[in-house]
Amino acid sequence: MSFAIEPMEQFMVHKVVDIAPINIGGFMLDMSITNSTVMMLVAATLISILLAFSSRGSLVPGRVQAVGEILFDLIDNTLVTPIIGHNGKPYIPFVFTIFMLVLFMNLGGVLLSVGSLGGQEWTFTPTAQLAVTATLALLTFLSVIVIGIIKNGFGIYKLFVPSGMPLAMVIVMVPIELISFLARPLTLAMRLFGNMLGGHVVMYIFGSFVVMLGAIGLTGGIATLGFVGSALSLSMVVVLTGLELVVAGLQAFVFAALATVYLNEVVNLGHGH
Amino acid sequence: MSASETTEGTAHAEAGGLPQFDPAWWPGQIAWFLIIFLAVFILMRTIFVPRIGGTIANRDATIEGDIARARQLKDEADAQVQAAAAETAAARASSQKLASEARAKAQAEIAAGLAKEEAKLAESTAKAEASIAEARDKAMGGVRAIAIDTAQAIVGKLTGKPASAAEIEAALAARG
Numbered sequence: 001m002s003f004a005i006e007p008m009e010q011f012m013v014h015k016v017v018d019i020a021p022i023n024i025g026g027f028m029l030d031m032s033i034t035n036s037t038v039m040m041l042v043a044a045t046l047i048s049i050l051l052a053f054s055s056r057g058s059l060v061p062g063r064v065q066a067v068g069e070i071l072f073d074l075i076d077n078t079l080v081t082p083i084i085g086h087n088g089k090p091y092i093p094f095v096f097t098i099f100m101l102v103l104f105m106n107l108g109g110v111l112l113s114v115g116s117l118g119g120q121e122w123t124f125t126p127t128a129q130l131a132v133t134a135t136l137a138l139l140t141f142l143s144v145i146v147i148g149i150i151k152n153g154f155g156i157y158k159l160f161v162p163s164g165m166p167l168a169m170v171i172v173m174v175p176i177e178l179i180s181f182l183a184r185p186l187t188l189a190m191r192l193f194g195n196m197l198g199g200h201v202v203m204y205i206f207g208s209f210v211v212m213l214g215a216i217g218l219t220g221g222i223a224t225l226g227f228v229g230s231a232l233s234l235s236m237v238v239v240l241t242g243l244e245l246v247v248a249g250l251q252a253f254v255f256a257a258l259a260t261v262y263l264n265e266v267v268n269l270g271h272g273h
Numbered sequence: 274m275s276a277s278e279t280t281e282g283t284a285h286a287e288a289g290g291l292p293q294f295d296p297a298w299w300p301g302q303i304a305w306f307l308i309i310f311l312a313v314f315i316l317m318r319t320i321f322v323p324r325i326g327g328t329i330a331n332r333d334a335t336i337e338g339d340i341a342r343a344r345q346l347k348d349e350a351d352a353q354v355q356a357a358a359a360e361t362a363a364a365r366a367s368s369q370k371l372a373s374e375a376r377a378k379a380q381a382e383i384a385a386g387l388a389k390e391e392a393k394l395a396e397s398t399a400k401a402e403a404s405i406a407e408a409r410d411k412a413m414g415g416v417r418a419i420a421i422d423t424a425q426a427i428v429g430k431l432t433g434k435p436a437s438a439a440e441i442e443a444a445l446a447a448r449g
Contacts, residue, residue, distance in 0.1 A: 008290070008291060008292055009292075011291065011292045011293055012292045013292065013295075013298040013302070027300075029300050029301070029304055030300060030301045031301060031304060031305070032301060033305075034298065034301060034302070034305075036298070036301075036302050036305070037301070037302070037305045040305060040306060040309045041309065043309075044309045044312065044313050047313060048313070048316060051316075051317075051320075051321040051325065052321075054321070054324075054325050054328075055320060055321055055324035055325060055328075057324060057327065057328040057331070058328075059328075059331070059332055059335060061328075068321075068325060069325055069328070069329060072321075072322070072325045072326070072329070073329065076326065076329075092322055092326070093314060093317040093318040093321075093322045094314065096317055096321075096322060097310065097313050097314045097317045100313070100317075101309070101310060101313060126302075126306070128293070129293050129298075129302055130293045130294065131293070131298065131299040131302040131303055131306075132302055132303075132306050135302075135303045135306050135307060136306070136310070139307070139310065193293070197291075197293070
């Protein structure tokens, strides 16, 4: 018996429903529904169901309503209002959308481990796809720039030139500020991508140890000790599952927190909030 | 079996390590993610955030209103408690006054009764003393007559010559 360890197989995208490519100015955009699309849609659907329950507006909330309200309160009263202030209210939908989508796509990869159904592998984490995290990071970055220009016009340059700084320092500081500003989408994308990728690879490897060492143990003799290793690996998988749940929530919060911090810089630019 | 392994192997070789870097899947994922993000964002902006935010604000306002009303009711109750305490104190004071008055009256009555009884007692005591004195005087008078008789008899026996009652009387009077 032998098992091929393919830790990267779980990140393979494959088509579920074939859709003819759409021609956009000569570029053929393949909008086929893939396993990645399915998990994104599942996340969006679960978010909608949860928040629909939370939108019923009972004065005394039920359990499901309370969950949505706690998540909303986390974004409103822990991030947006303390960081941006009361003029941050218009940005709550944007930050909440980021938070909920990242959270549910992260959690989907851990909790919705349905395995293979109908000859297809369904367990998939869209946030472990660089295409997805980079899109979200760029979307956040560009939104911050657009909001900054709408709010401040040409005054957006103050983002790179802190007020009251001597000219000699400006020459040094502006490139540093510019580089750190431009690095934001990269760090946002890589942080989420790396966290999800790493966690899932480690879980897969320990999971395959369970099977491999168990198979060795079956051969008998001194190799029976393989069962011990198998059991230890299984307990590692259990621990890592818990850790992954923490990371899923934490990374969603970190992404939302950074988006809020970046928004705050352009919303309260020069106000010394 | 071997055929499928070979195709898998080639797929991996083509992807070159991480499947995430396979550019074939990028446009579709980006387009779908943007569509889904936009859809969720529109739902958030138009329905979820206003409603959930409204519910929470409404709840906070209700709780604040309830607390304010409870505080007001508590103040009212406190005022009533104070009024009741004042009333109780007043009632206690008047009842104490009444009680002390009643006590004073009763004591005065008792004292008057006592004085009357004592006066009565003193009168009867005086009467009794007077009758005792009279009786004694009377008894003492009897004793004088006996003494005179006895003295007459003794004088008669001793001297052989009876003394007259007048002589004995005179002798007694001389002695007091």
